[in-house]
Amino acid sequence: MKDEDFIERLRRGESKAFEQLVDEYSKKVYNLCLGFLRDPDWSDDIAQEVFIEIFKSIKNFRKEASIGTWIYRITVNKCLSFERKRKKIELMDYFHLIGLEKKKFWMREALHPGIEETERSLEKWTFRKLELLPESQRIALTLNKIKGLKHPDISIIMGISISAVESLIFRAKEKIRNWAKKEGIKH
């Protein structure tokens, strides 16, 4: 799927090519969304939005990066803008404003489908701590640890240097390690 021919077919609007793309990337995109949002329903919606975006803007795709990194970039942007919208709603929430509702209501207590039942308490802890990380550290760590992407790919997706990616991941791990030590989290 790396060939330029395939991208040309996508640009021409060939439905078969697009179907092929969905077959190859739907699971990957969905899992990356889960890494950010944890919620299966929201992740499904955002994954659909990602493919609609690809469909609309494939003509603007420049061949500087691989189509995969371009798709992951769209996915990250979609997930983050979704989260920002939810956070804005949280700020406007009446109960939150008067202090009756303390927890983040937008973060549903949804269960990540790829996590074992025995890991549920650690799941909640980890995703809450990921929330506390600075955005860039969180993106880099999620792409690396949850999606399993290599540093050069992450640097293209995030538009930063490889050394910056390494530093972001190192700092994120360090923070989480310290929190885990402080709070006595054991595996």
Next chain:
Amino acid sequence: LNEMNPVENFFDQIKESETQPFFKSRLEEKLKRINSASGQTWLQDFDLDFKPALLISLVFIFNLLVLFNLEKVPESPKPDFAEEFGFFQNMKEEIIWYD
């Protein structure tokens, strides 16, 4: 140094999940709608039956706006010529009286 980060272990254990059922067919539906809607104006997206109702509503709202605005327009103050005239007349009379 060898102390493993519990969270790192946790990340490694996350399994890949399958997309939700009918992911592809739902996406296909959405794309079809986008394709069929392209090139249409927003008004063309409405059903034909809806158009007269929309037009009547818009005319009605426009009329209401006009009515309210007409009521709210303050009347321009009319100069009270009679009073002014009287004032000047008194002055003239006074001048005449002093003469």
